[in-house]
Amino acid sequence: MELLDARIERILRAAGRAPSVHNTQPWQVRVHGNRVVVRADPSRQLRHSDPQGREMLISCGAFVLNARLAARRESLLPVVTVLPDPDDHLLVAEIGLRPGPGPDIDELELAVAITRRVTTRSPFDDQPLDADVLQAIQIAAHDEGAVLRLIQPSEPARDQVMSLVRRAEALAAEDPAARGEEKAWTAVAPDRPDGIPQEMLGPWTFDDRSPVRRFLASAGNAQFEQRSTMAVLLTAGDTPRDWIAAGQALERLLLVATTYFVRASFATTVLENPTTRHDLRQALSLDAPPQMLMRLGYGTTPRRTLRRTVEDSVAPDA
Incomplete structure (x- = not known):
């Protein structure tokens, strides 16, 4: 049991490396012997920009995918039941x-x-991603029940997407509640184990063809690439189960991308606003709900945001 306990600790540490909106890490776990229970933590939910908890559950889905892979590294077989209690959407x-x-x-x-x-x-x-890399990451999304729809630099609809990204960010910048929520989770102290420190927010860009999120606390500006690959992750439905599936698909494709030295950057504001999310779907003629918009490319390896300890994410038994 001592060895298994050590394995579970390593699994949870790896799972906690999952990406999450504003690095909120909105998960909480309980361990019962050889069983790990993952719950969404509403105290870490972005209540204003994510009132339904869609991004919260995407983040938790990424946690689950990491736990699955980390379990296999420990020669364990993970048997996963998603949303085991229909009356408890946080489970x-x-x-x-x-x-x-x-x-x-x-x-x-x-x-x-x-x-x-x-x-x-x-x-x-x-430069755009190589064809074999694009194929590999699309397969990774498909393996988790999602679709990765590419938006190439030459595609006319790309300009519409960029316009919608900027429109959503402008609306958020005029919203005091949205600004307050962003302030709570960005430009945080460098030693804080969640949120995004000032120096990791990235520079501004005034180029409307670059899908780069403009944080209010971003410092400086830079010339961004014009030919990176953009992609939108789609799921068949738009329910909590679909959001968890989107998180698992997102993390699997990001890990596959990492094996090819490909980095990712997310544009989430356009999908947080119901109007611009609808308009994005229309602009790209999508036949399924969009769950994440991202740009993918080759570049240098930046610093990593900090993570909470395993002890902090594990809830005591009731």
């Missing part, structure tokens, strides 16, 4: 851990990539 998943064979090469590669994956808000190299 994201139960993960049973059983003895299993050692990880295969692909599982081990993705598990190792968990510690290397990083979000960046800096310019990329001015």
